[in-house]
Amino acid sequence: MRSGSAADPWATPTGTGPGGIAPSVAVEFDTYPNSYDINDNHVAILTNGQMIDLDPQTPYGITSCGLPGMFGCMSNGDTWSVWIDYDGTNLNVALADDSTTRPANLISYPIDIGSILGHNSVFVGFTEPPAMLTRTITCSTSGSA
Numbered sequence: 001m002r003s004g005s006a007a008d009p010w011a012t013p014t015g016t017g018p019g020g021i022a023p024s025v026a027v028e029f030d031t032y033p034n035s036y037d038i039n040d041n042h043v044a045i046l047t048n049g050q051m052i053d054l055d056p057q058t059p060y061g062i063t064s065c066g067l068p069g070m071f072g073c074m075s076n077g078d079t080w081s082v083w084i085d086y087d088g089t090n091l092n093v094a095l096a097d098d099s100t101t102r103p104a105n106l107i108s109y110p111i112d113i114g115s116i117l118g119h120n121s122v123f124v125g126f127t128e129p130p131a132m133l134t135r136t137i138t139c140s141t142s143g144s145a
Contacts, residue, residue: 019050021048022049023048023117024046024117025111026045027044028053029082036051036053038053040075041058041062041063041064042058043095043107045093047111055107059097071098072097078098080095080096080097081095081099081101082094089110089112090111091107091108091109092105092107092108093109
């Protein structure tokens with residue numbers, strides 16, 4: 001999520017996800033092993049357009065996805081369910097491979113989103129690097145803003 005212009009709230013200087021977008025808070029689902037990443041299968045929190053993983057965690061403890069279709073690898077082609085909640089103190093992220101049952105949080109990161117974004121109104125969106133495979137994203141919301 002980020003604050004900014006309604007004309008193009010997700011325009012990125014780098015063209016790769018949230019890189020360079022400030023102010024912003026992002027949940028990264030990363031399946032590519034960049035030199036600065038912990039592995040090719042992790043989830044992390046990013047702030048203010050910096051590509052520095054905060055509290056990176058690996059789903060199901062799977063740190064390498066060399067085998068196609070491997071359970072727990074976010075690139076395995078399965079349908080993944082994701083829950084992202086913010087309680088005013090912690091940003092919580094849970095995800096499940098091929099299941100709609102919510103597991104325990106993978107990430108529970110203490111963060112003051114209001115002070116980072118500095119606005120009452122924000123944009124929420126999805127982004128990924130160019131030329132990636134097509135993804136289907138279905139969203140539902142609950143609670144109050």
